[in-house]
Amino acid sequence: MIGITVLGSTGSIGVSTLDVVERHPDRFRVVALSAHRNVERLAEQCRRFEPDYAVMVDPAAALALREALSGLANPPEVLEGADALETVAAAPETDYVMAAIVGAAGLQSTLAAARAGKRVLLANKEALVVAGDIVMRAATANGATLLPIDSEHNAIFQCMPPTFADGLSQCGVERILLTASGGPFRHAAPESLAAVTPDQACAHPNWQMGRKISVDSATMMNKGLEIIEACWLFNTSPDQIQVVIHPQSVIHSLVQYNDGSVLAQLGNPDMRTPIAHALAWPERMASGVEPLDLFATATLDFEPPTPARFPCLDLAYRAASEGGTGPVILNAANEIAVAAFLAGRILFTEIATVVERSMNELPAEPVDGTGLEHVLAVDVQARERAERIVSALVG
Ligand SMILES: NC(=O)C1=CN([C@@H]2O[C@H](COP(=O)(O)OP(=O)(O)OC[C@H]3O[C@@H](n4cnc5c(N)ncnc54)[C@H](OP(=O)(O)O)[C@@H]3O)[C@@H](O)[C@H]2O)C=CC1
């Protein structure tokens, strides 16, 4: 039996992961589940999957979880605090870790899994955005297997030759075509975007996702984060990645080779496909996803992105070219700005303003010899700076 820890089990990816795992009781055993503070959902998951451990980051929620599970014959050990995420990510009973916490809050547990040599199923793209070098090196040094869950990156992985880690040009890869849906405002007039509400921004046309990534898709910051994520995963640079708007989200990305071949991965937009792929790799197993009906799909459209509507995409390119702490500042400012937008404090269009001002006020620098310590310090500094910029905008 393969032992699996699901970090962020109460979120969109966490729930889809457990749906796939439940279809294969002969193959997987749940070792640990985790949440930030959603007691009701984590309690229900504990009753269903009987993990050894349940981590609740918030101590008050951990107390409530212990009470909720006290009647169980075989309750999990309930751990609390962010450090416990690292404990369960590295636990000896665990073989696979699904890293599905949202934001840079998922970095240290993802790193702990990589350092412990686990199979890391990486949904938490922000970990690679802020500390790609550190995470990739930790995986290599400790024999961890890092498999992308993000739909585009999983698609690219499926279309890559097995030797891609040696260098893309050496195996005939010319470029990566990274698809983007364009989100809910693909054709909106730029001047209409200031009036967008959080619920409108979270109404993604094709995917059911958590609110933070949904807003990122609407600003296309998600695609910017994904460019940086792809650079780390596939050992390449942004100029080898072309963003293609594909509104149906049926093609999940493509790889172009030097002989004129372009390989694509297609499927219905349902995250259980990449999750099942990474759980079973290098084999295949059922995911519960309906087969793609090409006749019902009928048309596949493609467009270039429109920069005026999506300034966040350009900010991500800028952070990628700055390197060092540039992506750390980009990500931290974006997390603060998105939270402020979702809380009704700033306008949708001010998300880009907060990120740009944060980047202007905090110049990027190379990550110093302390590595993770430096990254975490800049993350804190950038959050404080972005909060100040939000407060000034609120007035
Ligand atoms: N959803 C999707 O389809 C896709 C998601 N991704 C990536 O996967 C990750 C998860 O996304 P998604 O599932 O949509 O997010 P959700 O918001 O739905 O879920 C987030 C999960 O993380 C937990 N969490 C939130 N904050 C913290 C914290 N500070 N410390 C520890 N745990 C925390 C939440 O717990 P609680 O419920 O208690 O708040 C929840 O379990 C993101 O990085 C996203 O970019 C990538 C591709 C597709």
Ligand SMILES: CC(=O)[C@@H](O)[C@H](O)COP(=O)(O)O
């Ligand atoms: C499902 C997934 O992988 C998301 O990251 C998706 O890419 C969001 O859609 P956008 O292409 O609109 O950002």
Ligand SMILES: [Mn+2]
């Ligand atoms: Mn994606």
